[in-house]
């Protein structure tokens with residue numbers, strides 16, 4: 768049973784639509800971060816080349832949207848965290864990017880078993 772989640776959306780967002788879209792992403796193994804203001808997921812790929820293609824595909828859209836992730840790569844594993852700083856919270860931009868991650872990861876044949884539950888690689892502080 769998943770923990771109870773109470774996403775905190777950015778001001779001005781359509782709460783009903785955001786709730787539905789966030790729920791769909793949670794079904795796809797995205798998780799809310801500890802502040803409930805961001806979405807995160809680790810994707811595992813069969814090869815490093817696929818992981819890098821994934822980062823580059825998502826990177827193109829981040830430049831177009833001017834919306835930037837927290838991103839960590841360790842060999843074949845890629846961790847994304849999306850949140851919006853202004854106005855603070857989870858926004859439709861984050862949902863858009865998370866959905867794009869799903870689409871591109873599927874296209875590249877990411878591994879849906881045996882790894883996506885693993886923790887994100889530790890950040891260097």
Ligand SMILES: C[C@H](O)[C@H](O)[C@H]1CNC2=NC(N)=NC(=O)C2=N1
Pocket residue numbers: 833834835836849850851852853854
């Ligand atoms: C001024 C500029 O548009 C903002 O700083 C953008 C840049 N990239 C961003 N990226 C993310 N993830 N959230 C933001 O709120 C954000 N804001």
